[in-house]
Amino acid sequence: MNSQIIQPPLVAWANGAFSHAPVIRKTTRIQDLTAVFADGQAWRSCDPQLPVYTVEMLETPAGEGELWTGVTHLNPGKVGNEFFMTRGHFHARREQGEVYFGLRGQGLLLLQDEHGKARLETVCAGSVHIIPGFTAHRLINTGSEILSALAVWPTIAGHDYAALQGGFALRVQEENQQICVCEVQNG
Ligand code: PA5
Numbered sequence: 040m041n042s043q044i045i046q047p048p049l050v051a052w053a054n055g056a057f058s059h060a061p062v063i064r065k066t067t068r069i070q071d072l073t074a075v076f077a078d079g080q081a082w083r084s085c086d087p088q089l090p091v092y093t094v095e096m097l098e099t100p101a102g103e104g105e106l107w108t109g110v111t112h113l114n115p116g117k118v119g120n121e122f123f124m125t126r127g128h129f130h131a132r133r134e135q136g137e138v139y140f141g142l143r144g145q146g147l148l149l150l151q152d153e154h155g156k157a158r159l160e161t162v163c164a165g166s167v168h169i170i171p172g173f174t175a176h177r178l179i180n181t182g183s184e185i186l187s188a189l190a191v192w193p194t195i196a197g198h199d200y201a202a203l204q205g206g207f208a209l210r211v212q213e214e215n216q217q218i219c220v221c222e223v224q225n226g
């Protein structure tokens with residue numbers, strides 16, 4: 040075997056599972072998502088331990104010029120009539136962008152600029168999402184399967200969750216079995 044040929048990490052496009060590399064895994068549960076969903080009473084009535092999403096990341100050295108590679112697996116479900124979603128964030132280094140690739144499931148990527156202007160992109164297997172700098176981002180699972188998306192972003196980007204404590208300007212809910220996008224006042 041030629042020692043110059045190295046087996047890189049593998050990702051299974053069908054389900055986002057990494058292999059051939061050490062992975063860091065973090066699960067976010069209902070109890071971690073305080074004040075994220077509109078219906079506080081419905082949130083309190085959920086099982087606090089219920090997993091909402093898991094992020095798996097390749098172990099990578101961090102630093103200037105380095106990249107994280109991770110997959111978010113967002114479960115199907117709702118709190119009240121609002122679809123499960125990630126917390127969402129700006130990057131601490133606002134100018135740093137990110138790319139998401141849809142792997143499986145059906146959902147939306149909510150993007151919002153620093154002036155509070157929001158837009159949604161459909162996420163499905165094969166979708167490519169260029170998230171520019173200065174743009175907050177959140178995944179929303181509008182389907183009945185796990186929504187998985189691969190992401191690549193600079194390790195220097197960091198996360199700023201506090202800047203969005205007032206929430207995003209759009210919420211995605213189910214009404215009469217239809218996906219409904221609502222504008223939030225003061226979002
Ligand atoms: O880097 C990203 O944008 C993703 O890996 C997210 O961190 C992931 O989807 C989890 O979302 P959040 O960090 O908003 O909880």
Ligand code: NI
Nearest residue numbers: 130137176192
């Ligand atoms: Ni990000």
